[in-house]
Amino acid sequence: MPASENAATCPPKRLQSAVIADTLEAEIIAGTLASGSKLDEQALADRFGASRTPVREALQLLASRSLAERVPFRGVIVTQITRERIDMLFETMGEIEATCGRFAAERMTMSERAALEELHQSMGDMANLGSQEDYETANTIFHTRIFEGAHNAELLEVANGLRLKLAPFRKSQLKAAERMKRSNEEHEAIVGAILERNPRATEKALRRHLLSAAKAVLNSMK
Template identity: 55%
Template sequence: MLDRPAGKRQVQSDIVAEQLEEEIITGRVSGGSRLDESSIAVRFGVSRTPVREALHALCARSLAERIPYKGVVVAQISTERIGQMFEAMAEMEAVCGRIASQRMSMIERAELESLHRLMNELAEKGDHEAYERANTEFHDLIFRGSHNEDLVALAAALRLKLAPFRKYQLRDTGRLKRSCSEHQQIVDALLDQDPKAAETALRRHLISAAQEVLVRREAEAKHD
């Protein structure tokens, strides 16, 4: 009985956070806008507790910031800012991939290849949510494959900031299939223990993801 309300609040906060994330990323809620707890609670028909949790998540992902005497305000997310975040992530993943190509165990490489096969099936089905979850695990496997705790922590912190953008660019079925194709190059490089190829494939993969985000944002802005 005690677990049920907590679980319900968590589900509600996730729904609120995901909807607000999309509106911020697409620009439907502009930078500098104040996110008022009361009005958001009324809009979603929930109490202020899940709204507070959702706003905390948005701040943790750098989509909003808490300003004294103003409350939670939407961050300014320019094209340049998005490019900078993806650039940083691309370099971090490239480093992790280069090192992982030499340090991953046989079991870790087999797990990565198995996960990649599953992701191909999910892409064919157009199962965006399951693919997004598997995609997170795919990249986490590469981080952990570096067997360097500091690199893993840094990569995880950057990934948290980029998570909404990476999820956003995986909503198109065509993008899922392109992502799988790019993953194939990454997997091949890691299985071949080729550090240069792994580094290059991961960097290009993140550049491709950044381009997808920017193209989608521009298209939606014109549509609005």
């Protein structure tokens, strides 16, 4: 097989910066990297056997997720994750997703509705098999399709920005098999309402879904 053809068929290798960011993200969420900890570029480069460039990019990713911040004269520091902050993030995301859902129920095309239903069905299989990583990836696509289905570019930008900040916490709460199955059951109500073109029911289902996710995250912090 020609090299060009092989490259086209093989899945792209994950960027080193993304791998580093995901590792640090998991450690911050787990508390292994405590708030206030300094994330030194050179120390991290040595740890991951990388140059400082991907490390710098990884730290920028963490900052975009509000897990780290650059402090004058101190460098990049792990931010404090409080129950109050998580509660506010989920509350805000719940309102944004509810609005997206309301619009999506009215504005989604037939093909968009069909694609959402098909994705939801495949996620049911993932949940039953306990395929957490696959479900997590599909879950991001699921919610993004609802954002896009609202057909409002400004709302999409806001929703995606909040999604990035909440992504680490939504990911962590899906690690429990029971929560993954519950999430899929909640998706059933969301998809059903969208297929029935019922804006109010979609809005209500999404608010409940975000509330359920918030409870799972906050309970894990006790």
